[in-house]
Amino acid sequence: MLSFFKKLFLKREEENQENPMKKFLVTGLGNIGPKYHDTRHNIGFKILDALTKEEDLTFETKKLGDITTYKFKGRTLILLKPNTYMNLSGKAVRYWLEKEKVPLENLLVITDDINLTFGTIRVKAKGSAGGHNGLKDIEAQLNTSKYSRFRFGVGAEFSKGRQVDYVLGEWNAEEEAAMPERLEKGIALIKSFATAGLTNTMNTFNGK
Template sequence: MKYLIVGLGNPGSEYENTRHNIGFKILDALADASNIVFSDKRYGFIAEYKFKGRTFVLLKPTTFMNLSGKAVNYWLQKEKISFDNLLILTDDLALPFGTLRLRAKGGDAGHNGLKDIQQVMGRSDYARLRFGIGSDFRPGQQVDYVLEEWSKDEAAELPLKIDTCIEIIKSYGTIGVARTMNQFNKRK
């Protein structure tokens, strides 16, 4: 079985520790823990992770957040991965900081990366792991907020939350989205 795990974010050191780049941060942590390295390929940084007989193709798109669909579409086709085996890791303003929600499908909830994936793919029935970043910003300051670095308190909690995300990715590939949702979405 082969899976495409896409961490949404923006390339470049200026975005590295921003809230919007949580998808990249999760995949970087998985790669570091597994002693695998990303390679700069077409439309993204790619790494391959093996776990319990499954192959996880890890993708950090270099197309920038708002054009993520091009990279997702390209790598699904190139790696001959079923659309059913696609998992997108994304930030979510609607969830309190650190809240994790796995969904089998859904809308874009105003997220430009998800919006572009849905537009390019022509469908929205793909799994997504939503990482809550909270909404502690004034009206009109949403862009600044998502592109800010984590607060000191948030940064202290990130490693534990990211470890849970890695558990969710492994579970998604081994027991499926429904059972993984039942196991992890109830956790605080």
């Protein structure tokens, strides 16, 4: 029979072995560099920056992106900002999914969406890229469109042929004023995804 201390040691070892189902990869999409910092296309970066600031975390530049780890209610959230530029986001997502052995169902991608009015939130379990180059590359790299995405509405206040200028443009004064509350909602959504699951998160946050 194992001694009491041996059993205690083994129990602690088991607890220290991370359950992959409690590990998540939360990827915010955007472009690196000060030129893009406050643009609509970078809302994925902006939400992760808000979360790390709130929790006093620091990003570290590693392979294919800036990474930090957030521990929350027994879950491990790996926060990723790819440094590959938007159009090659999938390379970073695939690398960190594989490296950290995160199940595909525990991937959440945060992206801008011109088909939603400013600040509108929509969480989906799958879907088309909808013309978004970052999502297109993730789908190509993962060979599936069945991954969770958190779409943040940026509106479509642009004239014909001006879409690129619009998404690479900066927020207007009204949007900036509303942003803190929207960022708080985004942070709450990420925490809900990791703890309450996708379906509950969709029911709680979609359209809010």
